[in-house]
Structures are given as structure tokens and as C-alpha cells.
Amino acid sequence: MQTNRDRYSRALSRGTSLSARIAEQVLTHYESPLLRLPRPIPVEDLAAQWGIGQALELHDKSSFGSMGSAGITRRLALVHEDLSNEQPFNEKVILGLEKSQYEMRIFGVGYRRRFTIAHELAHVVLHTKFTNEHRELGVDARERVADAAAGMILLPDSVLAVTFSGKTSLVVGIPLLEATADKLKVSLSLLVKRLGDATRSGLIKSENGAFIVDLARSRKAGHNMAPRVRVWFLPLGWFLPSNKRLTSLGLRYLPSLFYSAGLYEEQGTEDDLTLWRKDRREWYSMHVNFSFKCYMAEGNVRKMLTVIESPFPEVA
Numbered sequence: 001m002q003t004n005r006d007r008y009s010r011a012l013s014r015g016t017s018l019s020a021r022i023a024e025q026v027l028t029h030y031e032s033p034l035l036r037l038p039r040p041i042p043v044e045d046l047a048a049q050w051g052i053g054q055a056l057e058l059h060d061k062s063s064f065g066s067m068g069s070a071g072i073t074r075r076l077a078l079v080h081e082d083l084s085n086e087q088p089f090n091e092k093v094i095l096g097l098e099k100s101q102y103e104m105r106i107f108g109v110g111y112r113r114r115f116t117i118a119h120e121l122a123h124v125v126l127h128t129k130f131t132n133e134h135r136e137l138g139v140d141a142r143e144r145v146a147d148a149a150a151g152m153i154l155l156p157d158s159v160l161a162v163t164f165s166g167k168t169s170l171v172v173g174i175p176l177l178e179a180t181a182d183k184l185k186v187s188l189s190l191l192v193k194r195l196g197d198a199t200r201s202g203l204i205k206s207e208n209g210a211f212i213v214d215l216a217r218s219r220k221a222g223h224n225m226a227p228r229v230r231v232w233f234l235p236l237g238w239f240l241p242s243n244k245r246l247t248s249l250g251l252r253y254l255p256s257l258f259y260s261a262g263l264y265e266e267q268g269t270e271d272d273l274t275l276w277r278k279d280r281r282e283w284y285s286m287h288v289n290f291s292f293k294c295y296m297a298e299g300n301v302r303k304m305l306t307v308i309e310s311p312f313p314e315v316a
Contacts, residue, residue: 018133019145022125023152026050026118038163040185041154043117050124052102052117111187112298118150125149154186155194157203170206174266174293174307177210188212188295188305189231196233207311209234213258213304214297219243227258227304234308237315239276250274250285257292258304266293273308279316286310 027035029049030042102124106116123146126134137145163180164170172195181191189212198204211232218224226247232240246255250272261267268291277284288310295303 016148018126018130019122019148020152022122022130022145022149023156025125025129026121026149026153027156035156035158036162038159038183040183041156041159043114043121043154046153047104047117047121050102050121052104052121052124111181111185111190114154114185115150115187115190118153119146121153122146122149151190151194151197155184155190157198157201159184160194160198161203164204170204171208172206172210172307173309174291174305177305177307189303192233192305193231196231199233199236202236206233206235208308209238209240209312210305210307211240213246213254213306214301215258216243227255230303234275235312235315237278238312239278241276254290254292254306258294258302261292261294261304263294263296266291268292268309277315284313286313 026046027041029046104117104120106113106120123142126142126145126149134142163184177188177191181188184191192210192212195204195206195210199206199209209232212230213227214230215225216228216230224245226245228246229240229242229244229249231242234240240249246258253269253271257267257269268289270287270289272285273288274283274285276282288308290306291309292304292306295305297303
């Protein structure tokens with residue numbers, strides 16, 4: 001009998017596959033040798049190749065941009081619109097629209113802006129190249145597919161692999177994650193998420209892990225605002241539910257440090273952590289050392305990058 005979890009897993013798998021095909025379509029416009037270099041993907045150039053007008057480059061001092069999209073793309077008739085952000089259009093400058101098939105208006109700067117361009121580009125490709133899937137998907141599903149595709153466009157597997165090449169087993173720290181995100185011009189949130197994809201698929205082997213924490217509500221109940229795990233990566237064989245409250249993972253000190261720790265200063269602590277261990281099919285508790293750093297992201301949103309410094313027990 002098929003359970004709700006099974007149906008969710010299959011739907012998630014279909015969405016991931018579609019996102020990967022969208023990203024592949026986009027990256028065919030990029031020279032394949034360049035995909036094997038640890039350098040930023042020129043998403044503005046790729047958007048132009050798909051007939052999307054370019055926005056003026058703006059500078060963002062924060063490397064901790066949101067992965068959320070805030071953009072509008074139009075082609076005669078409306079293709080995609082997100083009006084949740086009420087910032088005025090006059091803050092944006094659109095260039096070269098007379099030669100473009102699409103008009104893209106972006107809310108956000110820096111790394112957030114790059115993600116939003118990739119997200120809107122994914123919508124264009126979904127609408128034009130995968131018309132059947134576009135019709136079958138609801139609005140929320142299209143957003144999830146575009147988000148996942150944007151991550152794969154900005155951080156393809158090949159770029160992740162070459163960025164961390166030469167390391168048979170990866171051990172990360174906050175300086176390495178920050179430097180890599182800056183080098184590839186992506187947010188820390190996106191880097192951690194894509195490392196999660198890479199470790200779960202076996203593309204990258206990691207000996208430790210990391211997760212991003214922010215203040216969020218329960219998905220089911222819609223309340224209980226609390227520090228929760230947003231994105232994560234762990235060694236193969238370990239699992240950490242997204243949107244899980246820190247206190248539900250057995251953590252006693254990290255939840256309060258999320259609120260009280262100073263900004264932009266790497267710190268450390270010890271705490272208990274409970275994770276799902278796949279080989280035993282059970283929750284496994286261990287005492288670990290953490291390093292963490294708090295940031296103030298766009299919109300005065302507090303976020304925490306947490307790295308698990310302690311080595312993990314081997315899993316079968």
C-alpha cells in the first residue's frame with residue numbers, strides 16, 4: 001500500500017528530475033570545458049542567450065543572500081509573476097529590452113539577484129521547452145522546480161566536483177564554506193543545499209556536515225516560530241529533516257545561541273545532536289563540537305551557519 005511518504009518521495013523525485021533537465025537545457029548554452037572550472041556561472045549571459053533582458057548589476061555586501069525568488073518575467077502575455085515583494089519598480093534598471101523576447105525585473109541584489117535570474121530563467125525554459133510538464137504542475141510545484149533548477153544552474157555537479165577535487169574525503173569549516181561561496185558568487189544557503197545534493201548522491205564524500213538555521217514556522221501547523229534547520233549536508237547515510245526545530249534534535253545550547261551570539265564572529269560550542277542513521281533505521285544521539293557564525297541577511301533576517309566539527313561514526 002502506497003503511503004503519503006511514498007507519494008511525497010516520488011513527487012519529489014519527479015520534480016528533481018525535471019529541475020535537472022531544465023538546468024541541462026540552460027547549460028547547453030555554456031561551453032562544456034568551462035563547466036569543469038571552479039568559477040562562477042555567468043547567469044546573466046545565459047539569460048541573454050534565452051532572450052531575457054539584462055538588469056543593471058548591483059553590489060551586495062552580504063554573501064548570505066536568500067535563496068527565495070523575487071522577480072517578474074514577461075513575454076507579451078505573462079509567463080511568471082510574483083507580487084509578494086512590493087518594492088517599487090523604479091529601483092531596478094532594465095537594459096537592452098528592445099532586443100529581448102522577455103522582460104525580467106529583479107528584486108534583490110548581489111548573490112540573491114543571481115539566484116533570482118536563474119530562477120526566472122528556469123521558468124522560461126519550463127514554459128517553452130517542457131510545455132506538458134508546465135501545464136500539469138500547479139503554481140507551488142512550478143516554484144519548487146524553478147528553485148531546484150536555479151541551484152543546479154548556478155552550482156552544477158561538475159563545478160562542485162572540480163571545486164572540491166583532490167579531496168578524497170571532505171572536511172569543511174566555516175572559512176572554507178565562506179570562501180567557496182564568494183568564489184562561485186552564490187549564497188551560503190545555496191552552497192550548503194547543493195553540497196547536500198552532492199553528498200547524498202555520492203558525488204562528494206564528506207566526513208563532517210553543516211546546516212543553516214533561521215527563524216521559521218512549522219509547515220504543518222503554520223505557527224510555532226522557532227530556530228529551524230533550513231538546508232543541510234551530512235556524510236552519506238545520515239539524515240537531518242529540513243525545517244526541524246533545533247530543540248527537536250536534542251540541542252540544548254545552540255537554540256539560545258542563535259538569538260544571543262554576536263554577528264559575523266565565528267564561535268564554538270558543544271552540544272548533543274540527534275540524527276537519523278539510515279543503516280540502523282533509528283535516531284542516533286551523539287555529543288559533538290560545533291563551530292557557528294551568525295549573520296544578518298537581507299530584510300534583517302537572522303541566520304546561523306553551523307558546522308559539525310566532530311567526526312561521524314562509520315555507517316554500513
